[in-house]
Every structure is written in C-alpha cells, then in structure tokens.
Amino acid sequence: MNAQDRVPALVVDGLSVSHGAQALVRDVSFAIPAGGVLTLLGESGSGKSLLAQAIMGNLPAGLRCAGTIAIGGERTGAADQRSRHAGWGRRVALLPQEPWLALDPTMKVRRQVAETYELVSHPARGHEEDDWRSAKVNARTLADRALASLGLGDAADKYPFMISGGMAQRVAFLATHAAGAPLMIVDEPTKGLDADRRGEVAGLLRAARARGISLLCITHDIWLARAIGGELGVMLDGEMIERGDTADVLAAPKHDYTRRLVAADPANWSARPAAAGAPQRRIVATIDGVGKSFGSQRLFDGIGAHIEVGEIVAVTGPSGSGKTTFGNIVLGLLKPDAGRVTRATGLAPAAFQKIYQDPAAAFAPRASLRRSLMDLVRLHRLDWNVLDGLLARMRLAPALLDRLPGQVSGGELQRIALARVLLMKPALIFADEPTSRLDPVMQQEVVSLLADHARENACAVLLVTHDAEIVQAVADRRIDLQS
Template sequence: MSLVEVTDLSISFGEVRAVDGLSFSLEAGGALGVVGESGSGKSASAYALLGLHRGTGAKVGGSVRVAGVDVTAADDAELRALRGAKAAMVFQDPLSSLDPYYAVGDQIAEVYRVHHRASRRAARARAVEVLDRVGIPDAVRRSRSRPHEFSGGMRQRALIAMALACEPQLLIADEPTTALDVTVQAQILDLLHDLRRETGMGLLLVTHDVGVAAESVDEVLVMQSGRAVERGPVGEVLVAPREPYTRALLAAVPRVTEPRISSGAKPADGGDGRDGGDGRDGGDGGEVLVEAVDVRQVFGRGRTALAAVDGVSLSVRRGETLGVVGESGSGKTTLGRMLVGLLEPTSGRLTRDARVQMVFQDPVSSLNPRRSIGESVADPLRASGERDETAIRARVRDLLTRVGLAPESYDRYPHEFSGGQRQRVGIARALAAEPELIVCDEAVSALDVTTQAQVTALLAELQQELGLALVFIAHDLAVVRQVSDRVAVMRRGRIVEEGAVDQVYGNPRDPYTKQLLAAVPALDPALAVVRRAARKELAAA
C-alpha cells in the first residue's frame, strides 16, 4: 500500500472548484513536488491530506488515504491521531504558525505529549533533541526562546523540528522557503533532503518555485486550474516537459546564467568597486538622479546601536536599473527607504535630484482594504493639489490601463484581485506621481514565476516608455540578473561588490557573492545534486 493514495479528489469553495478530479500516489520514503501557479489548487490538495478542510464549509469529494487512514471517512479522533504522529505539515509562514507567547521548546514538547504518554521532562528533552537535529545552535538555550527571537530561517527550522517530534511517516511542506533568502533556502532544502534520507519519511513539497522542486524531490506533479497536467521523474519533467503549460512554466523561471530582459536602457559601467567602488560619480551612463556618499543608518543607541547601513556609496542614473541583492538583514531595504526619503541618513550625504516613489513588497498591507483601488491610485494626484474629480478619475483609468488592468477596475477592492494584479495597482499608484525613479522593494518576491515574469516585463516596458530609473531590491539573484544593468551586493550594511551585472554574475570577486550565487536553485536535478555536495564540503571546511 502506498503512503499516500489520492483518487479523484475534488474541492469546492462555494461556486469555485479549487481541485478537480486529482489523483496521485506517493510511496514510503519518496519525495513528490507539487508545482503550479497561485490558484492552481496545490495547497488546497495538500491540506486535504490532513483533513484540514473539515469544518471550513469546503465541499470535498473523492478518496484520500494517508498512512493507512481514510482521511475523508475518519472521525475527529482518528484525524488527531494522524496529524503530527503519522503525517505532519510545515506551513509557509512560521511566524503565524507558532504561538508568540510560548517558548519554542515548550510548543514542540506539547506536540510530543499530545501523541505520547511522556513526562514534561521527557518531552522537553525530545524538543531539544529535534531542535539540535534541524541545526539550531545551542539547542538547550534556544529552546527557551520565543519565536520573535528567532530569524526567519531559524523559525522555519523550528517548525520542521516540531513536525519531526513524533517521527511521522509523511512530511508535507507547503511553500517552506518562499520568504527566505537564497542561502537560508538552500540550507532548508538540504535539511529536508538529509532528513528524508536518514529517517525514511516521505516528502510532499508544495511550491511555485520550479527550482526548489528540482533541488528536493524525485517526482514532479504539475497542476493548473485544479487539475494535474503532467507528472513524472523530476529529471524528465524539468528537462524535457511534454505539456505546453509545463514548458511555459519553465520558460518563465529566471536564470542567473541568462542576460537581462531588454528595457531599452543603456547598461552603465558601475566600476569595479567594493563598498561602492568608483561608480558614485555617475560615470558616462547618464544624468545622476540619486547619489549616496558614505551614508549610514543607525538604529538604537549605545550598546544596542545597530548600523543597518554602514558607509554605503552609490549612484542611480536616469533610465538604468540598479539591482541590490543580499540576505535578510543585509540593509538593502533600509537603503531603499533612504533613497526615497522615508528615512534620513544618520550620517553621510544623500543627494536626490528627482521625483521618487516606492513599490513595496506586500501589496496587501500597502493598500487600504476599505478603499477601492482607484481611490488608492488617486491619492498621489490629490496630494499634488489636483481637485478636478473628473480629471482624477480619467487619469487613474489611464494608469490602470497602462499597467494592464481594466479601467473599469476603479471601483473594485483589493481583495478582488490576485497577488500579481495587486502589485500592478501598486505600480500604477507609484506612476501617478510621475516619478523619475522607482525603488522596488522585493516587489515580486511573493509572486509565482509566471506572474513574476509579467510584472518584471511590465516594469521594463514602463522604463523604456517613460525613461524611468529603477532600483530593484531583491533576495532573488536570478530575478535581479534579468532586470538589472548594474548590481550592488550588500552584506551586514555594506556593499561588498558592485559593477555591471554581467561582470558581477559572470566573474564575482567577493567570496560572499560567490556564496550567494552557489545557493541559487538549479533547474537541472543532476546539477542540483552536485551543488548540494559542494555546499556540504564548504560547510565542513
């Protein structure tokens, strides 16, 4: 009997059919990647394996068996016994999955005690054991820490530890690396690979990132609109896909080995610099719109003072795209906020001779849910003194059209749009102020690859049409390669390498840049194996 057997699964939310006639199986010890765009039904299918739709109003049909349990027919007690003990799930957002009031170790111990008759001391010991197993340093001490005291990568490790506490036969990981930078993502994927090899557990990995699947699984199931369109060994599906949709999905994946998409802007030589190099005079690439010279941003005072940006010098020229990459905490977002004037530097000089706007990472939190998207786009127009409501409405409709949205969308609300559409609204709002420079802060990090490609293509088109300069801040090095003329690599508040994008990616000089590039997922499963081994050697050195 297979570890997972799904037959003709259907899931409906009211009139919306999220999953339609899905069938697949997973053998004990195997690893299956379920990939597809947002809305393809992949997460809904994963939740069905643990009966998580029960009580939500969703209508579930078909048959689901996990570790010998008929999930659709199981009563509540049987489901509780299944969850955690036989099958466990790691969710996308660890911060919302962990209780902020309790120590991480206590939360893991409680899961263990639910399924085992164990003393508090034994459960605590088990919590420390699994935290140590997933690579949390000084596990005894850190087990007493609360979730907010962990980094994003450590929180994800803690969730994996919680899932491992009862030694499940199946681990379901739903977008476990979406919010993580490339080096932490590589660590989590390597961890999942090692755990599967050591424990013999099965892995069901849900992801919109095809590269993540290539790094982690044996087989791939590609979903579109609630249906399976292709399934097979990861090497066959990703190297020689049969279905047009799979080919389109793969074609949309940005690659660090390919040159940027054309925006019509002239690439500029940013010098050979470390910590800003000699690119701050603007070179001969065009008029300098923003220039930073030795800028610092310090938060806190005394012993608690933290230099988020520590002596950065750079410039941005008209019509170019400057990519800024680095891990979480490298200072890139703080730098972006200084460039647009949301933060004033603690020291140094920042000259801004341009109208600037920002497109934020999360369009949900940056749009007022109680106001129509048209009104949100209109805000900069009213702030500039425009009072003619007819002219405002006409201008907003034109902006919506320009970013690929229907002008009739003016009176609709943010919840009525997909993630990619909401990001287009954010871009339209930024354009309303007629900026010369737009700073995009992780503007596509939460989007699936096809939507990501659409938004980056839109930005390139607008740049060519309007002569915009862009600062593209991201932890995804492949996306930055696709959109940038120059790139600055940040680490611990400093720029460690800067130059033309082909120069930095093709011949990186700084060891940290080399480390970042080595952590980017490879679409070729055979290459992924080689790179995983290389990372192990580097870690052991």
C-alpha cells in the same frame, strides 16, 4: 514488510475544490508512497496551495471540496475537513506559504521552535514535576541546535518582526519539522532565500526523506524540484496536466505549458539592455554614508549611492544582511543610525512606494481586494481603467477582486500588490522579492513589466531578489551590503 507493501503516506482520489459555481481544482488524483516525494509545479492560482489546504482540512471559508483523502491509510471524505484536524502535527504537518502568518508575533524565535519539541516529547500527564522540567530543558537544547544548523543562532532571542523574511521562513520550517509527523506538506519552502540557504533547506528535505518522512512539496523553484527528486506533478488551471519522475519530466516535458515553465527558468533569461545614459538623467535619491545596527549587530555601514530615474538597482547580500532594512531606510520608513537619504525636490509624499515581500502585509485582511483598490483610486484620483489594463497584463481575473486577501493564492496577491503600486506611477519603487511567489513563466512576465514600467515612466527601482540570475538579467547595477 517490503517497501511496495507499505501503506501509502497519502492517497488523493478525485479531489475537487470550488468557490460557488467556479471550479478551482478539478478531479485531482495521486498517491505518495511511504518515504516518497511529490513536488507540484504550476502557475500561481493553479490550485497547488488549495490542494494542500484541502488535504489538511483547512480550506478558507466559502470554498467547498469533494473526493476522498487517505493519510497513512486513514480514509476520510474531503468535505469532512474537521475529521483530519486531530492528525495535525502528529500524522501530517504543514509549512504554510506565509512565514509571517505562521509565527506567533508575541513569542521569541527560540521559544517557538522549542515549544514544538516540548509538546512532542513531554511526559504524560501525572508524571513528576522534574520530568516536565527536564523535557523543557531538553526542548530548549534541541531548539538551539536546530536554529544553529540553519544559521539562526543570533535570532534565538528575537521576535519575528525583528528578523528578515528569509529568516522567518527558516524558523517556520524548523518549528514544523520538529513535530516529526510522517507526512510533511511544504508550501514554497525556499521562497526569499539566497542560494546557500536554499541548499540548506533542500538538504533538510532530503534528510527528512532519508528518515522515512514523506513529502508533498509545492514550489516554483525548479532547482529545488531537481534537488529533492521523487515525482513531479505540473498543475494548470486546477488540473494536473503532467506527472512522472522529476528528472524525466524536466528533461523531456510532454505538455506545452511544462516546456514553457522549464524554458522560463531565470538561468535561461537573456540580459535586458542597460538603461541609456544621458546628461539630463535625474537623480531620484542620494544615499550618503548610511549605516544601521540592531543592538550589537551591525547590518551595514557607509553605504552610498545615487539612484537615477529609469534604472534598476539590485540590493544584494546574504539573508539577514539588512536588504529590507536598507530599502525601508531609503523609503523613509526607518531612520539610519548614520548617514542620510535625500530625495529629489518636488516629489510628493507618496512618490516612494514599496512592494512587500509578504503581500498579505500590504492589504487589510477583512476588506475585499476591490474595496481596498477602490479606496486607493478614490483617494489619489487615479484611473480604474489603467488598473484593469495592469491586471489583464498579469493575467488576473477581475472576479478575484471580490475576494478577501486570504482567499487568493500568494502569487495572485503578489501580482495585485504590484499592480496597485504601478498604478501610483511613483518616482521610486522598492521591490522586496516581488516575484517570490510566482512560477517561472509569470515571474519572467512580471519582471519584464516592472522593467518596462521603470523605463517608460522614469521610475527608479530598488530590487531585492535572492535569485542571482534575475539580478544578472535585469539590473543596471547593484548595491552590495556585504562589500
């Protein structure tokens, strides 16, 4: 059978998703051939992740969908979500956007990956006990090999809370990939990863495609879109506004938004002016000989620095080097094994704030976003009008606040988390991958807002980002944990 005659891996026809009377995704249609790739780019909240959830049959409660979906030739109504559940892991697999939510917090890393291999390859019911034991041993071997291939060998015996966000992303990828489903939907597979790890994930996706696996890839990473090739679709306000060969669309975009998206790639940013030095500049925190280890693994040692008001200091180092751990020590959330962190005198307990790498971890899951923010405003006697201004600057509709955290996109939740922290006007912000879920246009706007806030409000920022171009453009200096 010729490739042209093969049944498409995925056909989406007239797919729409709505919340009440509000249309979130409108009449989207596309097809992915067997072994093909479609990458979706677009701003946070444009409907990319909702498309993936609708295809899987896993939309959040309260959302409705219409249209038809065919996976490997099996056609179902989009509204009949339950009919697609039987194909999870066998016909289609989803790597979700939040690695922390994808992993079992009570299960060690090796077991989480091995379990997938075991479920896929275990003998049928009724076989001998020795066959089951052999399958289990083989699954463990495959899991160890897969973990080692992504530099996660040392993480095999750890729980998810003991590893970095970037490492959790790679573990979740391996657990999803192990099932070998012919169609994979990957949602932001490179967020929070350093350049070398991004290359490894791109290599895994290319290798999966070479084995005939079809990919629907949702990303804000223009570099990744180029690296895996295939077709590219650009979404805006719930509609697919442009689609074509990836290289062609990125080289000569036709839609104005696509042109803005490409122009806002961090590689094209201009460097911001450095914070002006002055004799009266104040020190917010002094870091003196700080070191930290977990068991026999030493993350960093002898780190010293002065953090001054108004400056942006990048914390750099490869994934797993302890960047988040270092920031938590500066905040006082963790104790160092050696050294000390001294705050400036007179600062309130809430003067040091954190923007979490995974914003879902920063909100009560069963309270509306409005309720969480109103509690904060009331507790600290803040001005809600200031919050309204921050949300408007980040192009967040007020109606989003009436939803639960799980009912908005990762990028929308990340911006709401940032607005909440800026509202507090802290003396120091530890921004842990604060734009990892944002498209290039919004990422540029949010980083500009964060930098302006630091300058205008005498606030220091400790910035963790995997993107070297962002560090080059906005940081006044850096603390390298691997130097």
